[in-house]
Amino acid sequence: MSATLPHLRRGLGRDSATRAAPHLRALVGAAGIAVCDPDRVLAFDGAGSDHHGPGDPLALFLHGRRPDRLHVEPRVACDVPGCPLGSAVVAPILVGDAPVGHLVAAWERGGRVSPEDTRVVGEAAALVGAQVALADLEEQGERLAEAELRALRAQISPHFVYNALAAIAAHIHSDPEEARELLTEFAEFTRYAFRSQRPYVTLADELTYVEKYLRLEQARFGARLGVRIEVAPEVLQAVVPVLSLQPLVENAVRHGVEGHGGSGHLEIVGRDLGVDAELRVRDDGPGMAEPDRALDRPAGRGIGLSNVQGRLRQAFGPGYGLVVQSAPGEGTTVVMTVPKFAPGVRAA
Template identity: 30%
Template structure:
């Protein structure tokens, strides 16, 4: 063991080490390389690219070497092993093949050329297998150092097996093994430290931008609820401009500029038409587009506008692209990967809110349509029969006839007024009473209706929800009954809920119809509007609303509603 010789070899490799790491540092600054390495899954094309890159990296390590006793003291394994660790066995073998064939073809270090060429391929395979093992580990540099030590040991074993005479090979291995293991292990470890530092910085930057996206979304949420056509939507551009480093922010719909904040030209004025091919492209393809310098040759301000770099992103409402978000910087080529990640996050958040606004708008339209449908279910026979009863009472009981006219008027006014979706519970109960008075006059002594209502109740409830349930009780429970029937309505507060019960002692219903009602659905003629009513109550009061239906043939039916206190606040 010659310690002085080891130090000499270490210093010789160290002098070339700096050149190698200049190459490695430049490599990590290439965006395409960073994108490929950052992927969790690599395509075959990606692996071929990595194989060529790290094969060249290995060749560079061969050239940054010096000769000693017929051998090249080199750092070739740093490139080959890096390829295997990052890309797996295929990349390791191919990069080893590229660097190994090159080593076998050059004239320098002829004594070890064949052994080193063959060994390099197997070293790449070993590094690739190690890469599979460390793929999901966040800290890889210790494994990289271990890989370097194993690879150098494999090469020295190849020298002992393939160089003759053996004594020459043994002397050579004793002289160079330790310094080459040290320098290449350190080299691989340092290279992976650089990679990990780069990706950690990138992850931190993306995390900061994601946090910023959420903060922007939180401030912008009130202005997104009514969709892209609302007057307040344009305020989102101001929020994005104030909270980011972009020099200008624009929001457009498919035809015009909705809002522009920051540096601009008259072409960026609010209401100006969308004329750039870049915006048209994004609206057509739905792809995010980065433009490093202005290429709008037909623009009247080409060459005069200070906005040089643009990130244009599509905004969609779930089905259609409805507009764009445009982010500008005044320096050419200054849109970074982090800027793109932030822009994509903002566009997705805005698009999500636009989608929610669209769905809520559709939900309101559906609810209005359902109320209209419920209003349209008024049986004309009910009107004719009511007028007949009133007509017969005009001579015998004119005061009673007058009261019924008032009740009928109130009933139809309520049914035909579709402007109010939600009303105070006492208003809904008044509507029930108007309906009941008309039915009492028609059925006379056959119908008895009892009310147990807490008059202090004061909460909001969807309109036309209680009257259809009472009508079902009378129409399907009491009408078919030969004897006198009774309907009872109870409304009171129980602990943290409002309790409403509608029961009758009528004919009841069949079990198959009962099962349908217990699911919150309508069973045809057995339950006019029941499913509609339950769906609207669930939609308004949310998951804490519940109901129950029980019935037995010839023993009547009971419907119970449990409404969470606090949702339907008093007017």
Template identity: 35%
Template sequence: MRGSVILASAVLLIWTMVYVITQVMVTPALPVLPTVGIGVVLTIAVVLGYPSALRGPRGSRSLRGNRAGVRAGSVRDDVPGHGVGELAIRAIPLRSGLTQDAARRTCKLLRPMLSGDAVSITDTENILAYIGPGEDHHRPGGAMQTTAAPRAVRKGKTVVVRDKTGVGCRKSDCEVLSAVIAPLRIGTRVVGTLGVYQATTVIPPQQMVEDMAKMLSLHLELAELDREKQLAASARLDALRAQINPHFLFNILNTIASKARTRPEEARELLLRLSEFFRYAVRQEGHMAEFAQEYFFVRTYISLEQARFGDRLQVRYDIDPQVLTSRVPVLTIQPLVENAVKHGIGSKPEGGTVRLRARVDPLTRTTSIRVSDDGVGMDPEVMARLTTGDREPGEMSETVLTDPTPAVGEHAGVGLRNISERLDSLFGDRYDLSISTPKSGGTVVELKIPLR
């Protein structure tokens, strides 16, 4: 505020002087345009040359001030980019896990903030990163060179050392003389340390080092949760791929065998489609795929089922071309369609129609998928359990592709629950899966996921 007042006073003085000189002291007085031009030029020169409160200090002064603050061992809370609060809103490399690369980038980020000559991050045994004096022997990937860091791991508490003996470096001429070393935790488990070292006996600010270690520990916990969620999603997907319904395979092979003599070309075509079906289900990598791939997989499955059901199974597709390039979870649409075929149409003697509809909404950035049938519908008890989230004791959480002895309606509910769990691990609360039974009969399953 003070700098702004001084600058405003200077501008006012400039315009007063310009007026007096050009309109009072000069005869005849200068025209208005030259007078205004002179005033504007002088005003711009003063504003650009004055480090006001609005512009902040010059870059060179700021850098000099920062270096002075670091040398003095003081914490510059007034300098942007320094302190734990600033780090909280910046990207933390350790968010990806406790790796050498993430540790190195984190040390580079922390060194100017923690008022230390050197910063180190270790796991429970080895150095992951070290930046500052002593880099020649505190090497990433090697064993910890000090006795202080292993002590922090064993005790699970911050270790403060004020002399060279306390640091306990294996190299006698190491420049490090004091240090504050705080443990990094995931839950209650110590997974590493954050060490800030000084080449003088003045120790780094202990509270700041501890606060920073707590913040890094939080990011490590988040990384661990992400990893566990990915492992859970991978486990569900691997189980889905490995346990293709043997009854489906048995029925299709029977259909192919029955056509082998009378319609050999059709039997050969069915074998090719069956191989494509299994190849996609088993070899598709990752958790996401283009809708076009999943759509082709669904149509391959439908062609196999139509060979078995014949005219009893009718399918209608209503696919927005824009949705073909969007990405959807692998092996999610086909189980919804299989539910409709097996438990909707398969249990209806006269057969029926399955409809697949897909749309992209660019305004809400969502992909909407709707699978409906006009079959026998879902059992009310199963529907009630799905909508309330209850689960029967001992109920298996398997998908429609895996249950060898399904009860009509009940198994469909179990499959939908498994799909919901997979979506939850991938999207959190950013998806919607709804099930309804229209008065006209059948079942409608609608899925909305973020557009990717």
């Protein structure tokens, strides 16, 4: 059954059904097998495939019976002379209590369907249903992550765009070459932040655009903003959600530097923890009394902390995400922990 799982995790469609059908037929030991949606055959494999296939009506196997019940058909209703199929077991593929399709296992004429055959087909249909349900959940999770990313972009764009353009404008007359370079950095960063369709990037990519963001902020603050970046090369190929590190840095600038009289120091440190990677974004600003609450509210401490936390947990599970360390007068450190490798999470 494990051979069918990668195909069905993409949902129940013609392509996934076609790939899974041979494995399902081998699993149940039937002469032929059909994977169906609520109305028609999506894929057929085995005996009878010369005239049975995608598009055949489900009524060929149901004969007016309830679609949510497992049953045995004594004879497949096929009028093609010489069709080898005789009896069949028809099992609903359920997601929750709703039938989303059927698994039909057919035996050759003259063969008998045993109770064991019926049980195996029913269990195979239940496993297919479980995989389809997981595919639906993953699709919902992807849609939620996309919505959260759009919300994050809406949060960061007005503040960042205004300040970046102001910094560029301040250099137009005094240092036109610097202004041109800043405008290039601004264009590249906004293309990454607001137009990229990639859900995941390598940490190296995210850091590249974090550095562009900081270049623009240093143009605004000048020597009042000190920056140190020290990231172990072993973690640079870790994959993270796009715009996961940058909001932590922007948050540190807004609350650690702007909230500290317009000057301060910010550092980004990345460590190799073996199977995991740890990123620390630290500012020496005023700090806060209740750091744990920063992850539970969309406003207050900052841009997107709860948003980033949600996307990290969606991608990697509850064992990963953000931790905020802070105290009044002692600055703030946001620690992000991600796996260096996560199955199914790849940079585009």
